Amino acid sequence: MDAKTFDAKTLLDSLFDNGILFETGVDGLYGRSGAFEEVIERFEKLVTRLGAPDKATRIHFPPGMSRATLEKSGYMKSFPQLAGCVHSFMGGEREHASLLNMMATGEDWTELQKATNVALTPAACYPLYPTVAARGPVPAEGVLFELSSYCFRHEPSQDPARMQLFRMREFVKIGTAEQVSAFRESWLTRGKAMIESLQLPCDVDLANDPFFGRGGKMMANNQRDQGLKFELLIPVTSIEKPTACLSFNYHQDHFGQTWGLKFADGELCHSACVGFGLERVALALFRHHGPDIEAWPAGVRAVLWGE
Amino acid sequence: MDAKTFDAKTLLDSLFDNGILFETGVDGLYGRSGAFEEVIERFEKLVTRLGAPDKATRIHFPPGMSRATLEKSGYMKSFPQLAGCVHSFMGGEREHASLLNMMATGEDWTELQKATNVALTPAACYPLYPTVAARGPVPAEGVLFELSSYCFRHEPSQDPARMQLFRMREFVKIGTAEQVSAFRESWLTRGKAMIESLQLPCDVDLANDPFFGRGGKMMANNQRDQGLKFELLIPVTSIEKPTACLSFNYHQDHFGQTWGLKFADGELCHSACVGFGLERVALALFRHHGPDIEAWPAGVRAVLWGE
Numbered sequence: 197m198d199a200k201t202f203d204a205k206t207l208l209d210s211l212f213d214n215g216i217l218f219e220t221g222v223d224g225l226y227g228r229s230g231a232f233e234e235v236i237e238r239f240e241k242l243v244t245r246l247g248a249p250d251k252a253t254r255i256h257f258p259p260g261m262s263r264a265t266l267e268k269s270g271y272m273k274s275f276p277q278l279a280g281c282v283h284s285f286m287g288g289e290r291e292h293a294s295l296l297n298m299m300a301t302g303e304d305w306t307e308l309q310k311a312t313n314v315a316l317t318p319a320a321c322y323p324l325y326p327t328v329a330a331r332g333p334v335p336a337e338g339v340l341f342e343l344s345s346y347c348f349r350h351e352p353s354q355d356p357a358r359m360q361l362f363r364m365r366e367f368v369k370i371g372t373a374e375q376v377s378a379f380r381e382s383w384l385t386r387g388k389a390m391i392e393s394l395q396l397p398c399d400v401d402l403a404n405d406p407f408f409g410r411g412g413k414m415m416a417n418n419q420r421d422q423g424l425k426f427e428l429l430i431p432v433t434s435i436e437k438p439t440a441c442l443s444f445n446y447h448q449d450h451f452g453q454t455w456g457l458k459f460a461d462g463e464l465c466h467s468a469c470v471g472f473g474l475e476r477v478a479l480a481l482f483r484h485h486g487p488d489i490e491a492w493p494a495g496v497r498a499v500l501w502g503e
Numbered sequence: 504m505d506a507k508t509f510d511a512k513t514l515l516d517s518l519f520d521n522g523i524l525f526e527t528g529v530d531g532l533y534g535r536s537g538a539f540e541e542v543i544e545r546f547e548k549l550v551t552r553l554g555a556p557d558k559a560t561r562i563h564f565p566p567g568m569s570r571a572t573l574e575k576s577g578y579m580k581s582f583p584q585l586a587g588c589v590h591s592f593m594g595g596e597r598e599h600a601s602l603l604n605m606m607a608t609g610e611d612w613t614e615l616q617k618a619t620n621v622a623l624t625p626a627a628c629y630p631l632y633p634t635v636a637a638r639g640p641v642p643a644e645g646v647l648f649e650l651s652s653y654c655f656r657h658e659p660s661q662d663p664a665r666m667q668l669f670r671m672r673e674f675v676k677i678g679t680a681e682q683v684s685a686f687r688e689s690w691l692t693r694g695k696a697m698i699e700s701l702q703l704p705c706d707v708d709l710a711n712d713p714f715f716g717r718g719g720k721m722m723a724n725n726q727r728d729q730g731l732k733f734e735l736l737i738p739v740t741s742i743e744k745p746t747a748c749l750s751f752n753y754h755q756d757h758f759g760q761t762w763g764l765k766f767a768d769g770e771l772c773h774s775a776c777v778g779f780g781l782e783r784v785a786l787a788l789f790r791h792h793g794p795d796i797e798a799w800p801a802g803v804r805a806v807l808w809g810e
């Protein structure tokens with residue numbers, strides 16, 4: 197991993213050569229080495245430590261969520277190209293014989309499957325909102341969660357920082373506009389300090405989500421104009437186009453409206469989240485500090501392994 | 504969680520009531536509490552500690568794998584009903600308008616999606632075999648891996664021990680018939696001792712996989728006759744039908760043949776794996792020791808939290 201070489205394919209090949217990632221035959225799906233996993237585990241502990249004073253409620257969600265929930269959230273409207281739904285074979289012996297026959301002759305057998313109730317989780321917080329709504333009114337001081345989940349986005353790429361399946365850790369605050377803005381502000385500061393403590397170059401910048409189609413351009417512009425999304429960017433595979441490793445999102449009352457999240461007095465809740473792309477942070481660390489975690493700078497090791 | 508009540512639905516409801524699992528609206532998909540996650544983390548560390556003397560190579564695989572690899576492995580022949588493939592929307596603006604229209608009118612829009620190259624991983628070892636094959640001949644002493652992965656099986660159920668998405672840890676040995684048999688024997692002993700150290704009642708018994716259809720009955724009988732599969736069973740939701748929490752599988756040269764896994768002299772490799780169902784072990788612990796992990800027996804806490 198030469199410090200001057202920044203292109204995606206070169207980095208991916210060096211990760212394969214160093215046994216940090218393992219090929220699976222599909223772009224964006226890779227096995228991770230023990231060292232890679234150790235870095236992710238230590239970074240997760242760091243995030244939890246930094247968030248500990250806020251006493252968030254921790255929930256881990258599986259990589260799949262209710263498809264009905266994903267539909268209701270509006271995801272298929274904004275990001276249909278990134279979503280994944282799980283289809284399964286539900287036939288009997290006769291249909292199974294057809295399936296095997298089609299597979300043997302190289303025909304497309306996948307249409308023999310039907311959609312299940314499971315969609316892949318696109319971001320750790322999507323399954324949270326209905327969970328909170330089911331509990332009744334949100335207390336006046338708001339609620340705070342620390343989430344983790346594997347997430348899926350259908351965007352096959354040879355950029356190792358753009359995996360199809362990756363892990364996200366998130367803090368989510370649900371409360372008044374003021375409460376969730378203060379929460380986001382505090383993480384804009386804490387997140388940048390955390391990444392700097394890992395001796396990684398970074399910048400925080402205004403950003404937008406990859407909304408689908410022509411109408412999406414307007415949504416992206418609105419999002420920028422209103423300052424709803426910021427990203428913490430680290431050069432991983434390009435200096436000109438650094439990689440978003442953390443994101444800080446203010447949803448206004450979008451999820452409040454969608455899921456009926458209200459205070460006891462009936463006022464709608466706002467929400468905000470800060471997301472940590474775990475694979476991206478790990479890749480940034482390997483990119484800047486080298487393939488051998490034992491040889492990373494002492495200061496970085498102290499932050500990650502210190503407790 | 505009354506010690507006398509063993510049925511699945513009662514246990515599931517008590518897990519919801521105690522905030523250990525969270526409903527998502529789909530049977531077999533649940534959020535996990537911080538305490539549940541801590542138990543899983545500690546149990547994983549225990550497994551890694553027990554396996555440490557064998558110096559396995561650790562690889563973590565994502566919840567999705569190459570669909571082509573799953574097809575070639577024979578999974579769709581034996582377990583088509585359990586498999587899941589990821590389908591995504593790949594259309595343009597016009598198709599997207601149709602999708603939104605169908606969704607608004609309650610029509611089935613899922614057929615607008617197409618199969619991606621991603622299938623959900625059904626067991627942690629499926630992505631491993633082609634990875635090993637790509638490295639060339641297997642050394643004479645064999646190879647040993649410690650794997651982890653989220654796994655999917657399409658079998659919606661209100662039995663909390665039968666989740667659709669769950670985590671599996673696995674040791675996989677690839678070598679001669681003698682090497683992989685010795686590996687499996689050693690884990691039959693170590694696995695039982697480990698579960699007993701957690702003060703859980705258990706038995707090891709001959710077992711078979713849920714092969715599909717009428718032909719599957721014969722395959723299941725063959726598997727039993729040849730002693731290819733053992734399971735470590737713990738009563739979780741039933742005393743009569745205890746839950747398989749660990750499994751010990753000898754594949755003969757099935758994966759060796761499928762993936763061309765050979766020694767330098769051209770002889771085919773055999774393989775065996777021991778799998779740990781992490782959610783199932785955690786559920787067994789909550790079931791037998793109660794909802795409050797701080798109140799678990801001191802001996803159990805010492806084993807899990809001791810290091």
